[in-house]
Amino acid sequence: MVRAIVTLRPALAVTAGKVAARASVLAGCGGGTSLPGLVAQRIAPDIAATLAAELPRGSLVVAGTNGKTTTASMVAAILEAAGLHPVHNRAGANLLRGVASTLVARARPDGRLHVGPDAIGLFEADEAALPAILRAVRPTIVVVTNLFRDQLDRYGELDVIATRWRTAFADLSPDATLVLNADDPLVASLGDDPEAGSGRRVVYYGLDLPEGRFARPPESADSIACRRCGALLAYDRVYYGHLGDYRCPHCGWARLRPPVSGRAVDQYGLEGSRLRAVVDGTDVDVELRVPGLYNAYNALAALAAAHAAHAAVPMLALDLTTAAAALGRVGAAFGRAERLDIGGHAVWLLLIKNPTGADEVLRLLSGLPHESWPLDLLAILNDNAADGQDVSWIWDTSIEELAEGGLLRRVTCAGTRAEDMALRFKYAGFARDGGDDMPIIRDPLAALDAAVAAAPSGAPVYVVATYTAMLELRRGLAARGVVRNYLEREDA
């Protein structure tokens, strides 16, 4: 009897999860991206592992502070182009229960996964949840984008995360491959740790541009100490944050030359960019529909993952031209340089989460052609759990570059911490006090209306917003029919 219940457990879990999903949608609680998994895990704690083990082509996991969602979308596009069918946790459902929900949605009532022979798991993992997700899905490939300081109140310090990851990587299957960013000293060091097991296959990717953007990392950079001896690293070039070509002047530890390498990146404003890459000696040109150097990194991570998958995934046939074409089909993920049209104005939605990511977004704006200046900006700062309760990171961003350069016409501040945002712009040199050029309107949608109404005829409005602020804004715009609801779109 006990035995019967144990074997029935996955079936019960799947059924309960599916009921929860339906109830969640009916109750208007969104697309059910985490509740089904949560319910299923209550009944069968190992449900994610049980179902993931049935994926015929194994799994890939994408982790890192910034770029997870875009990188995972890019990997998905490449896998699809190679004829595979990714089972992909979308909508930022990147905790273990999100992975479980994704798998439950693809399972039959008898508790078995219902997928074709070309199904492959593709899971984006939250920093804190990564060890548990790795234990559950036993991936053949783990892609790491970068590690930046992000929500200390939630994740803890970078060193603590890296230490937990190192331990988790050591427990991966011996034939699993790590795909690591060579330009991020902390991430790169995860590949050369002797404790991670000798013989672990690592594919590095990075940029080798003719010149860096900076001679040294900004003061706010994180991993500037040598991972071996603790001395400050010396950089030959810096691309952004602490990403660049580094070496330790004290012990000689240095960046490896990555086999997957970006040699040139040309920007087309916020519309896209062109990446010239080399993959193991073969040149490939990629036209990206997403802007910024950070998206060039995401594309390189995806190419490196594809390169690694070539060996790791049975029968995966992939040529670089196909992969490049697939990358070119990936549009902006939720709120990442997404363009809307509202009342004759282009409205650009730009998600900001942490200082390094925000700086790259600000750099996109300050890099716009001169005729775009001065800009109309809407800055929305929330401090809900998913944004991080601690908003002090805004003081680590380079808002001065925009504010002091006279690049801003008007800054509307919104969100639960609108006053903090306004204060940041004031001290950055934009306005002495919240005058006409810096109104504070807490409600994001009302603030957007005001910002659009105040913008000169036809002028774009640039919206930088934290995660829950972006959700809130999109929800409001969806109710007006301007955008489709995020969850609807993602679940479609």
Place this chain on the structure above:
Amino acid sequence: VSDGLLRLIYLYPLRMSIYGDRGNVRALVQRAAWRGLELEIVPAEVGDSPDFAAADLVLIGGGEDHAQRTVADDLRALKGPGLRRAVSDGLPVLAICGGYQLLGSTYRPAEGETLPGLGLLPLHTVHPGFAARRCAGNIVVAWGEERLVGFENHGGRTYLDGGAPLGRVVAGFGNNGEDGQEGCVAGSVYGAYLHGPLLPKNPALADHLLALAARRRGLGPLAPLDDALESAAHDAMLARVEGRR
């Protein structure tokens, strides 16, 4: 046109400025500039020997454990003697979080050996281990008639050894979450767990430190500024935290 030049030594900006601590520097620079004073920033990293006798203000922020260990040695051996002399001469110092811990007598981290501190503040700090709850969240502190608002996020628990706290905890954890005290003041040395950062939303404390620095240069009282936006940000947090109690 500047009619006065003040010098601030910013200790370890690369290793000890976790989460927005450089906003304190920005606040002081701007509040000086808006009064026609120039605040020169002298960054001092590991290995540097700044001239503390020629400084008017010193700032040190928080850092991760490994950074704290590297910095502790340098702070004691290289910077300690000069800083100690200048402090006995009234040099104002503001230390936040990890920097605050290092100005005490000892810091016992979660792992590894106990770090001896500089002993400028009569306190010691103990990290109860990674399993213990971090003291993290919004915090309000009574500082005289003022209310200081900020965010705290520390594993270490600090205990004063007879010194005076900066203020009384109105909401949040403070030094150790037990005795209702937050921060420490000894002469011209101020230590606190509040970041957020501390000074932009608490202009009274920013100006208090700036006035101490200006006085060392023989400059008169600071002209008042329009702090409507600072007050709005301060009061919004105060209302939220006090409403929640």
